[in-house]
Amino acid sequence: MERPRILVVGGGFAGVECARRLERRLSPAEAEIALVTPYSYQLYLPLLPNVAAGVLTPQSVAVSLRRTLHRTNIIPGGAIGVDTQAKMCVIRAITDEVVVKRYDYLVLAPGSITRTFDIPGLNQYARGMKTLAEAAYIRDHVIAQLDLASATQDRAERESRLQFVVVGGGYAGTETAACLQRLTTAATKRYPRLDPRLVKWHLIDIAPRLMPELGDKLGRTALDILRRRGIDISLGVSVAEVGADSVKFTDGRLIPSRTLIWTAGVAASPLVGTLGAETVKGRLAVTADMRVPQLDGVFALGDAAAVPDLAKGDGAVCPPTAQHGQRQGKTVADNVVALLRNQPLAAYRHRDLGLVVDLGGADAVSKPLGVELHGPAAQAVARGYHLMALRTNVAKARVAVNWTLNATAGDDFVRTGFQARRPAALRDFEYTDSYLTREQVKEYTTSLLAKG
Template sequence: MERPRILIVGGGFAGLECARRLERKLAPSEAEISLVTPFSYQLYLPLLPHVAAGVLTPQSVAISLRRTLRRTHIVPGGAIGIDPRSKVAVVRKITDEVVAEKYDYLVLAPGSVTRTFDIPGLPDYARGMKTLAEATYIRDHVIAQLDLASASMDENERASRLQFVVVGGGYAGTETAACLQRLTTAAVKRYPRLDPDLIKWHLIDIAPKLMPELGDKLGQTAMEILRNRGVDVSLGVSVAEVGAETVKFTDGRTLPCRTLIWTAGVAASPLIGTLDAETVRGRLAVTAEMRVPQFEGVFALGDAAAVPDLAKGDGAVCPPTAQHSARQGKRLADNLVAALRNQPLQPYFHKDLGLVVDLGGKDAVSKPLGVELHGMPAQLVARGYHVMAMRTNSAKYRTSANWLLNATAGDDFVRTGFLARQPARLRDFEYTDAYLSRDQVREHAQALLAKG
């Protein structure tokens, strides 16, 4: 008898945890497990700002899937469409070959992409902080601005190269601004022709508070830390227009600036749009067991799914965080095992264990289990949590060693030339224009199935 095929789309926190648990709980004879992902690693997203600042090497946050998974078949590509009627995922491999991956059970965990708005110039001049390539590019770009400003005699050019804007007052934006500001403060000491006072970092957000999830006290503490470092924090403000050398804010200010880092939230992967299914603010509507009600054998979780938050109730859905994604992956694996063994499925229920925000150096704010911390105690909690959350010993050791090296030997300011001559548009790094329409999905699925 042919084994049931479980196809997992996405190798992030949700997809990886689901695959790991399935391997432990299912015998090889019970199911065939496949994972569709364009990269051979799980990206540890919370530490991308440390990669951008050069505190961690890119390899430190790239958790090897082949070290983590033992018998899951990895398909090197990205799903560009789903045809649930034929039970087929249309996959574009990294060679651009398009293939059909059949399934009996489908786990949709494609994650999210950077959320953007209809702001003039934003698609062409904004940089994201969602992928490893983006973080590495931003580090090169920021150091290049210092190099070029130091070599220029034009005061206007210097001014535009030494102003940096980060949009988004959530965790990603706050940590990005904090870590990169520390980088430029340390780096400018190596540029005798540059006045440190000319370097200015701006953190802006349309919300009235910085990281409101932390509470008023810790959010205010984080803002004071940033402002004491010289970061200009503007709340209730957004971007009105972006140019090659200027950024205009909604409060009327126009800054000379060639670096806009956009971290203003996330949106579900465009893959979700290829299904004719109900959504909640762009995320797939699922039951508490993470089933997609319209389609047999289809489940969704993580950033791409609106999983009911039973701990909060009142129709709330789980926020798109790594903590929820990883735990949903485990629960969904248990439900798949139950489905295969004709047992009842269980709902996802999880109370948030707390929040950690690493602002670089000795600065951090954390709220583990509701306890408010700042300074070194918060930093120890934050970094301890990140190390424990990593799934391979090599990643734990490499990350810890990088932190120790940075704390004792200081920063390096090396520009590697990564994609130096390529555009840095969001769609290029996050492949948001790679997906098929619903009609195209059906056509491709039928054609590929006909080929056998």
């Protein structure tokens, strides 16, 4: 008798946690488990700002899936379409070959992409902070701006190279601005020809508050810490236009700058659009047990799904965070097992563990289990949480050693020359144009069925 085929799409927090739990709960004879992911590692996204600042090496936050998963078939590639009637997933392999994978149970955790808007110059000149390559590129780019500013005789060019703009006052944007500002502050001491007062970081967000999830008191504390360090924070402001050497804000200001880091939110993976299912603000509508209504054997979770937040009620959905993704992955795995064994399914409920925000060095704010902390105590909680959340002992050791080395030896300002002669933008790192239309998906699966 053929084993049921479970296909997990996405190697992020939700997908990997689901596959890990399926391995633990199912015997090899009960099901065949496969995971589709473009890379053979799970990216620990919350620590990307540390990579961009050079505090952590890139491999420290890239947790090997072959260490994490032991009998799951890892399919290197990206899911680009799903035919839910034929129960087939269309995959573009890393060889660029398009293949079709059959499934009996499908777990959709394809994650999200950077959300952009129709702002002139944004896609051409903005950089993102969603992938490991982007974090590595931004580090090289920022240090290169210091090198070039030190070398040029043109005052206007120097000014534009030494001003940096980060858009997005959430966790990613705030931590990115904080960690990189700390890096450039330390770096300018090594550049005799640069006036540290010319180096300026701008953090802007259209929202009226910085990281509203922190609450009023802790949010103000974070704001005060960043402003004391010299970061210019503008709320209720966004970007009107981006040029090669300037950024125009919606309040009319024109900032000479050659660096715009865009972290203003995420949108669900375009894979969602190939299913033809109901969505909520672009995310797949799912029931409390994370099944996609009317689609047999299909579950969705993480950033790509609007999972009801039963703890809040009133139609609220869970935010796209790592904490929710990991817990949802466990619940979906349990529900797939329950379907296989004809047992009742469970609704997803969570207890918030709190929030941690690393502002670089000893600066941090955190709210573990509702207790508000800032300074070294908050940093200890933040780093303890991240070490606990990393899934392999090798990853934990690498991160702990990197943090210790940075604390004792200080920052380094070496750049690798990554894409030095080719400016990279959002569109160069997120392959949003590789997905199929529903009609194309149907063509692939119909052709395969015709061949038998």
